[in-house]
Every structure is written in structure tokens, then in C-alpha cells.
Amino acid sequence: MTSGALARRLGTTDAVVIGLGSMVGAGVFAAFGPAARAAGAGLLIGLALAAVIAYCNATASARLAAEYPTSGGTYIYGRERLGHWWGYTAGWGFVVGKTASCAAMALTFATYAVPGPWWVQRPVAVAAVVALAALNYRGVTRTALLTRALVALTLTALGVVVIAGLSSGVDTGNLHLDASPYGVLQAAGLLFFAFAGYARIATMGEEVRDPARTIPRAIPIALFLAVGVYAIVGVTALLVAGPDRLAAAAAPLTTLGGPGPVVRVGAAVASLGALLALIAGIGRTTLAMARHGDLPGWLAGVHPRYQVPHHAEIALAIVVSIVVLVVDVRGVIGFSSFGVLVYYAIANAAAFTLRRSGLCVLGGVGCLVLVATLPWQSIVAGLVIFVIGLAGRAKFRGDRHLRSTPSGSKAGS
Template sequence: MNNTIPLARKLGLADAIAIGLASMIGAGVFAVFAPTAAIAGSGLLIGLLIAGCVAYLNATSSAQLAAQYPVSGGAYTYGREQLGEWPGFVAGWSFVVGKTASCAAMSLTFAAYVAPSGWEKPVAIAAVLLLTGINYFGVTRTATVAKVIVVVVLLVLALVVVAASASGGTGAADLLGGGGGDGQPAWYAVLQSAGLLFFAFAGYARIATMGEEVRSPERTIPRAIALSLGLAFVIYAVLAVVVLGALGPERLAESTAPLAEAAGQSGWEWTGPIVRIGASAAALGALLALIAGVSRTGLAMARNDDLPRWFAAVHSRYRVPHRAELALAAIVSALILVTDLRGAIGFSSFGVLLYYLIANIAAYRQQPEHRRFPRPLQIVGAIGCLLLVATLPLQSVAGGVIVLGAGVVYRVIRVKLRTP
């Protein structure tokens, strides 16, 4: 078990798509509609379109970079190679801290659906430990479990669409004219909802961060990113329209389980437990992919001494970054105990938008022989990231800036310590 062993290339196209879909569907489908409806009312549909467009632009940059650099680390590696050590560090640090918070949020989401009252945190920690164990014994097990979870969640979401559509509810004209708590949503509210909804699409980054484990990465990674993102956008768009139509903006904003409530509008009370199973499976799928993605980025950073070198070890038998995974499990378990992470979505969006900002700039700097998409897409993508960051809730931005500053101080100290 040492840091010279490479990861094993065992993932095919279907595996990569399953991991990306598990990340995107689980990351937000049961969580983002209520808070964004509270901000923008039915304007969340416009916010969803904006978030999807920014995600697409970022995806073109990620796909182009992943084809040139098919190794672990995602935008951390791309930033280092194209822009230098500091931009790479900022990308990697932003991803690790944002997605570590997301790990805790997803485990708590799972526990909220399945745990008896008062047992949420122990159950959340148990979920983290279980999925860390699955990841520990090899990436093919991760992909297999992700496929099963994606199938279960898609079946449940199809049930939600059918049941909610059968209930009637708000008409399309009312949807387009509906507002939030203060009437028609302002442009700022719509952009803020887009920033939060971007959280739901960020899961395709897991495909890029696992680039060292994908077969034929130059071809597989770009295709997997495009297909998983396209499927996720269609799923979110259909659900947003159906759930808004069933509940209306005001009721959606106040709901704690909007998909279950929307399905129950039809009078099909039996759908409630099934939707809860789907929600718990989706949260587990997101958590599984998050653990894999964060640990791989941690591995890449440790290889370059941006995190302690101890985390760069790869298990000689299972070919996974086992120390990074175990450390992540310990940190997430501690977070679960000390916080409820109510601002986790905004905080995660802050970190991931900075991550993609650097990815867009790195893609802009690529040489012509490595280009797959025109440079203007990267310019618009970078502007979109900055715009969405600027409109996130103030507490999310403040928390993100503080944690980013802590990372910068940490690296300054490490650089000085290793300088002769």
C-alpha cells in the first residue's frame, strides 16, 4: 500500500453515466425544489434553465480537459497543468470542502427519511461508514451499486410524475405567471434560485475526478458527461413542472417532502412510502458518488503535497485511495455530530462554482490540438459561474470565503515549510 500504485481503469461508459446520474439525481431532486420555490416561486423554472445552461457550458470545459488529462483530480489537475499550482489548489480545495459538506447533507437526508425520531445522526453516520466500506473494496462495486440505485430512483420518479399529473392542479398558464411569497419573482431571485439549483447538476464532476479509473478516457469521459448531464436536466425539468403544477409555488415553498406530497395529491396514499424509499436511495446514491469523487481529488492533491502525503496511498489489492476515503468518513461523521448543515446547498454551490470557474479558465488556455469546443463557450461559462456565485445567499458566500481563506493560509504554511 503506497503512493506509487496507480488506480485501476475498470469503468466503462455505462458505469461512468451511472455514477454521474447517481450524483445529480440524488444531490437535489428531493431537496432543491422547496427552497428555490421559496426564493423565486415558479420563477424557479427559469432558474432551472439558467442553471442547466451554465452546467452545460462547464461540462464542455470539463469534457475537453478530461480528454487531455485522464487522471484523478478533475479541475484541480486541470488548473495546475494549465494555470499553475495556486489556481489548481483553489479548485481542489473548493471542491473538497464543498463536497465534504454535501456528504454530510446527503447522509442526513437519508436518515431523515428512514430513521426513527432521535436516531437521525447515528443512522446518518452508519450510512457514511457503510458506503465508505463499499468504496473501499473497489471502484467496480461503487459503479454496480450506483447502477442499482439509479434504476430504483428513476422508477420512483416516474411514479411521482404519473401520480402528480393525475391530480390535476395548477394550469400551465398559472405556472408561468406564478410568483414567490412577494408576488412575481425579481431577476435577482431567479438568479439566486439558479445558483442553488446548480447544486443539483454538479454531480457530473465525479466522472472527471475519477478519470484515472475510466477505460478509454479520452472518448468515454466526454460522452459520459454529456449524456448524464442531458438526462439529469430532462428529469429535473419534468419534475419541476409536475410538482409546481400539483402543489403551486406557495405550497411547494412550505413543503418538507414536496415529491411525496405532489404524488399524494392524486389520492394515491400508498405512494408515500415508495417515494420515501426513492428519496433514501437517491441520497445514498449521491453519498456513494461523493465519497468516491472527494477521495480521488484528495488523492491528487496529496500526490502534489497540497494535502498531507499520507493521503496519497493507494491500496495494493483494491486499488483505491483508502486512506483518503477513511479520513473523509471520519470528517463527515464529525460534521454530522456538530451541525445540521442547513446551508449545505448554498455552501456547496459556492465551492463548486469556483471549481468550475477555474475549469473554464483552464479550458480557455488549452492549445488548438486539444480543443473540442470554441473558446467563447468557456468565456460565457466563466461569467455564468461568477454571476451565480454573486447571487447566492450571503451566509453561503461568507462561509465559503472563510473556508477558502483557511485553505489558502494552510497552503502558504506548507509551501514555506518545504522551502529550503
């Protein structure tokens, strides 16, 4: 096993595309349905709230990534600025939350690509996970090149769908707001799932050229591009389909009335782009946690030729393949948001120690408010997983301390 540094091969454009590919696939084709169920047309207000909090988080992440240009993202920032337990909590939230996101993207891909019963779609989702993990295994340059192609195809398909939908007729009455404040906040929490892709840029900081300059530029560019795409598609979806049809649809953008094959191909391509970037990001955070002893050391392996965390990506592909066989995409989105919002709350706290900024306070408080308004099932599942993770670390650290304590000495010394 080789455990060493990763190669710096990504420029600003590569970083922006990887972040944009992560966000567009998640948000446009998966999150509007659950958000419409929570808030109806109020999902647009939820989208704006999610975008503001995401901007605060992006500012914090960019500042920290320039200071600590290595793999791991907020796991590293939390360790360095707040303490090891805070770093572990952020890393655990990212790994479990984004593993759930991988499952959501794989299932979204299968839902659009293979209309039919679940027993047909689930094996297709597993095949997508395995294929993209294999491509990631061959090096980050291939990941960036494929992501560029997938993002271009996705944006083209979305343009066709939006034009076709608007041409079929709109109903401005669909924009009537009748949601409660709680419903709007819940929609914001669910839609935050769609903005978390810029974290991929920070978690891959060890592979970015001139990270102190590149990362602070790439993160806000990717975020603003994604906000623009979401706003256009969200308004179009409400005007054409209305909140009720969006809420009821397993594949929401098929309700816009555009060319069916274009919608399905675009959604499938976007989901693959998001899944590709997710696998890359989780692998780097897992690598960082393994390097510091918070996950099994085997996961810190770096391939001697391709210079990628190949053990971490193999393990991730196995776990995600199991998850997609047993879960539903709608339940996964809320759970993923829980883990990622905790991750960014810690990022804002860490950034606050670098510079006392009101944006850090707004971002941190906003993350905690959105966590509290997620569906109760997502909150319970998230709390259980965090308790398991924190208890597991305590036991692992305790067992390792006992093994390293010389015979006859006090264990608590």
C-alpha cells in the first residue's frame, strides 16, 4: 500500500466544472419534488434562503481552503481550528451525508434512464456506481474531462426543456404563495442538498494547482452559476407544471411537457456528473480521516501510478451499491441534508476563528435552523448515525490507547 501526496493537476476551470457538475445534477432533477411537497410555490423562497446560506458557507470554505490546501475539507479545518472531535464530527457528517447523496444520484439516474419497476432500476444504479468508481480510479484528470462533457450535455438538455416547457403555456396562478414559514424553511433545508457540490472543490484541495488563488475563485463562480440555473428551472417548473404535479412526480422535470427523451437523457447525464464528482470528493475526505487515524488506515492508500485514494473509492463503491439496493431516493435527500448542514455549521465556526465575520455567524446559524426544520424522519436518522459515529470513534480511540499503554502503567495516564 502506498500512502502519499496526491498530484496537483486541476486548474480553475476544472475546479469550477467539478463543483458545478456536483450541484446541477443533484438539485435540478432530484430536489424540486420534495421541496414542492414541503412548501408549494414557496419553494422559490426556500431556494433563495438556501442560496444565501450556501453563499455564506462557500465564503467560509474558500477562506479555509486557501489556508489549508490539502485533502479533507472541513474535516481538516475543524481539526486545525476547533479540535479533533469537531473535525471528526464534520468529516463523519460529510462521509455519511455524501454517501447518501451518491445513492440519491445513482437512483435518480436509474429513475430517468430506465423507466420501470424498482427491481430493474436498482441494478442499473449499481452499475453506474461501479462504472464511475472505476473511472475515478484511473485518475483525477479523467474525472475532470468527463465532468466537463457531462455538464455541457446537462445544460444543453435543460435549455431545451425550459424552452419547450415555456412554449407549451404557463399559468401564473401556480406562483401563488400559501406555504407556512416552517414549510418554506423545510424546503430550504431540502434544497440545500442541491448547493453542497462546491464542497468538492475544497475537499480536493490537494489536487488543485495554486490552491490559495484557485479555490477562492472557483467556489463562488460554481455557486453563482448553479443558483442561476436553479432559479430559471424552478420558476419554469412552477409556471408550467405547478407545485402539486411537481410534488407528486418521481421524476419532476418530466412534468414540464418538453421532449421526453431529452428530459430523461439530460437528467441521466446530470446525475452521472454529480455522482462522479461525489465519489471523488468522498474519497478525498475518507483519505484524510484515515491518515489521521479516524478511519481504518487501509483507506489511506494512494495508488502509486494514478495518485488517487483507490482504497477509499473501492470501499465507497461497495457501500453505495448496497445502499441503492435498499433505500428510496426521497428519504435519502433529507438525511443527506442533515449530515451536510452539520458539516457546514462546523465550517463556519472554523472560519470564524480565522476572521470574525458576520457571514460566518449567519451561515452557521442558518445551517442549524435548516437542520431543525428537516422532516423528523431525517432528523432522527441523522442523530442516530452521528451518535453511532461519535461512539465508534470514542471506542476506537480508547481501544488503541489501551493497546499502546505499557503493561502495568495506568490506562488513564
